[in-house]
Amino acid sequence: MTSTDPAREPQTTVGCLYLVGTPIGNLEDITLRALRILKETDQIACEDTRHTQKLLTHYGIHKPLVSYHEHNELTRAPELVVAMEQGAKIALVSDAGMPLVSDPGHRLVSLCLRHRIPVIPIPGPSALLASLSASGMPSEEFLFVGFLPARSGERRRALERLRIEERTIILYEAPHRVAECVREALGILGDRQACLAREVTKLHEEFVRGKLSEISTALAQRPARGEITLIVGPPEAAEGRAQSDSAQSLAARVEELIHQAKLDRKEALKLAAKERGLTRRAAYSQIVGGRSGELRSGEEG
Incomplete structure (x- = not known):
């Protein structure tokens, strides 16, 4: 019987794509493995090169950066695949958290798999899981819906579809839309228990817990700022x-x-x-x- 070393990386003789989780706020929230991969990779593809450069500078990492975002992924993905076919090891990072979670990257991963290029996840921080863990909402089963549509009519239709959902619902929302989103959720889903998580892991981290009506009142008194995750609990039996x-x-x-x-x-x-x-x-x-x-x-x- 042979034993395997869990610390060893998957062995690849060609290039590969690493999906590297990065901090969602606090720069200390990055794994040792992620730091090592970023140091060893040939190139780092990122949403905002200036944002990622701050993280790399903090840890003394010097690697070539290339932008990869929703506006250029149609052309950039094939370019990166060609580089990996020629042996390059490339790390994909988002501005915060795990790549592809409400962030670009799916096109690149799909193209890599089509060309039989190894795709290796390097787990890291996630705003939705961090927020859920401290929300007080049931966490045995949950539904992550990402960002709801920006337009009110489309957002209301999306909420109507969620009315039947009995699991905890997790969504992201922009600070300038969150008050309206909470009011619409209150009117469509009912006055459920909820938690608004703001700036998780950052200096001004805040959790506002209570009924949707209470959170709506709190937002009317003090508008929210920063990165926001809204967790809505399942409907009560009554x-x-x-x-x-x-x-x-x-x-x-x-x-x-x-x-x-x-x-x-x-x-x-x-x-x-x-x-x-x-x-x-x-x-x-x-x-x-x-x-x-x-x-x-x-x-x-």
């Missing part, structure tokens, strides 16, 4: 019962979801049924039964 008591008929709610949230009829029925604590089959039967009753009434008239 919420579904309160919604089921609504005077709005099930059929009317389905039509509302189709037109406002731009859901297809199957998705709308599933969501409306979930809101009322019904199975989709029971909801369908209720709608069909209601229509049959309407037809009979019309025939009698």
